Amino acid sequence: RVFPDAPLGWVFPGDPGIPNTLAKPQYDRFAPRLGIAYSPEFSGGILGTIFGGPGKTSIRAAYGLYYTAVEDLTLFGEIGDAPFGLFYVSPTAVYLEEPYKDRISGNDPGQRFPYTFPGVGATGFWGKFLPIAVSPAYKVDNVMPYTEHYNFNIQRQIGSTTVLTLAYVGSQGHHLLANLPFNPGSPARCFEINAILAQSNPAATPCGPGFEDQIYDLGNGQFAYGTRPYSVTSGRYLSQGLLDFGDNAWTSTLANSSYNSLQVSLEKRVGALRFLGAYTWGKSLDNGSGYRDYLNPYDQRVDRALSTFNVAHNF
Structure with missing residues (x-):
């Protein structure tokens, strides 16, 4: 492995299977792109009146499929991942004068800056990075985003100097970038911890939102190490909290x-x-208006709503 004692699951190009x-x-x-155009030749009757006669109306329809590149901005998130960049967000409350010391347990992992980047094969430095959090990971099974675009329009010449256009324009975006949390706290585990604490240690800080990364003393030498499915994968630094x-x-x-207008x-x-x-009357729906949007980790369909940039009426 590139970094032999990295937490289990934190891998790098060059590791086996990566x-x-x-x-x-x-x-x-x-x-593909496909377009058709038709100009009615009606010269009399009601259709001639509607379409204005030969050469006065054009009817067009088109469809196209367009691929787009993954935004380069997203790749800058990964280049700062541990151990190639270092930032620190305390998982628990700390002291102003001792910004790394846990107020509850008293654990103090020590000063983390300045930092020297480790070389390939280095070990023993991961305590400065743990717990690894807010570190984006790029899914290796991602596919190229694309959009299907389609439109239908009618143009009618009115007199010699005026043109009226009526159009339907729509699109469907597929495989768009967004953030998918893969290590959310478990509410069920939190309820379980609180039930135990109520019996063994009623004065302890209860489990709840914002305390997913807390270590809970359940009594009788038993501990709950956070509520996330991957809170602990190796546990080499649990003794330091x-x-x-x-x-x-x-x-x-x-x-x-999806967009329709x-x-x-x-x-x-x-x-x-x-x-x-x-004038445009339109509606844009999505479950991720940008790659910084976070999807529901359990069911991405419930996130579908009006796009953040939706404009219903545009003159």
């Missing part, structure tokens, strides 16, 4: 979106001048 790239290139992505992992998330291509415009030419008026 690919040497964040995501494999995908060369089999086909992105340090869990292995806190709250972390994957940068994952699990989000999706009615668009109307009226354009008039007066000499060398052009006047344009336009």
Whole structure:
């Protein structure tokens, strides 16, 4: 392994079974575009009146599939992951004058800065990073995000200088980037801990929101090491009151979106001048409006709602 005593599950390119790239290139992505246009030739009757006669109306429809690259900004999160970058967020309350000392247990892991980056194969330094938290991880099975775009519009010439356009425009976004927490606290485990504490240690700090990374003394030599599924994977620094992992998330291509709109415009030419008026009635839905959005770790469908950038009426 690149770092032999890294917490179990914290791996690096070069470790057994780990690919040497964040995501494999995908060369089999086909992105077709299709468009059709039709101009009615009705010259009489009610259809001639509606369409204005030959050459006065055009009807168009189009569909396209567009792939996009993963935003480069997201990759800067991973380059600061332990042990290639160091920041510290205390999992418990600390003292102002002793910013690393746990007020409850008295554990003090010591000063963490300045920091010297370890070389490949180095060991014994992980206490400075634990618990590893708020460290994004890129899912190696991510796929390339893409959007399906489609539209249908009718353009009608009115007189010799005015054009009216009515259009439906829609899109569907697939495999969009968002953050997926993979180490959430367990409410069931928290209730279990509180039930034990109520009997063995009623004065202890109860388990609840914000205390997922606490070590609980359950009495009779028994301890509960946090409430997350991966709070402890190796446990090499438990004697110092340090869990292995806190709250972390994957940068994952699990989000999706949809957009539907009615668009109307009226354009008039007066000499060398052009006047344009336009209106859009639209609705955008998604379960992740950007890669910084966090999805529900248990069911991403419940996150689906209006996009943060949704504009219903735009003139």
